[in-house]
Amino acid sequence: MSNITTDDTQIGTKLGLNGKQIEVAQILADPSETRTIKAICEDIELPRRTFYNWVGKKEFVEFVNSLIDKYTDAELAGVWGALARKARTGDTHAMKLFFELKGKYKEVKEINHNIDNLTDEDREQRIKELMNKVSDQ
CATH class of the missing domain: 1.20.5 (Single alpha-helices involved in coiled-coils or other helix-helix interfaces)
Structure with a gap:
């Protein structure tokens, strides 16, 4: 995932988040992130209690969700292409999903x-x- 943008930082700041919260939100939204919460907190020197307090705050969760939406939207074309390629190979599950997503198939x-x-x-x-x-x- 690319670094957080100035726009993302501004959105986080408008929500009342500090720099460390914005950094943690980016880590949580990153689909390639594999560290545990414990490891993330240790790596950025953040008490886990503080992390869990943040996760309980509406503004923080809202910001993480907005980053997830942004990054999943960026992957949409690639995922759609992968699904279409899989369907073209004859994979019936991929075909079914493809047609369901296009509104061309409904299970009866x-x-x-x-x-x-x-x-x-x-x-x-x-x-x-x-x-x-x-x-x-």
């Missing part, structure tokens, strides 16, 4: 349910429940 599920022995009121309620269940998927 068959629901069998006997409502003949229900009262009209119970039947109506059960139909509503099933329709809600189907629309949630």
Whole structure:
């Protein structure tokens, strides 16, 4: 991941974050980061208690999430290309995901349910429940 930009620093500062918090946020947002929280804290000489206090603050979490969004958006084209290449090799899972993401495929599920022995009121309620269940998927 590239170094944090001036814009990122300004956003962090506007949220009330200090330089160390901005640095830690960048580390957390970096998908190539492999160190444990303990190791990160040791490496930058930050007490873990302080780290966990920061993670509990809305502004800090908001900033980390904004960095994650920024960096994942930057990877979107490459990931999309990789998925398309995988789909072209005949990988059915990649094909399915590709079409789902493009809105060209929806999994159809068959629901069998006997409502003949229900009262009209119970039947109506059960139909509503099933329709809600189907629309949630």
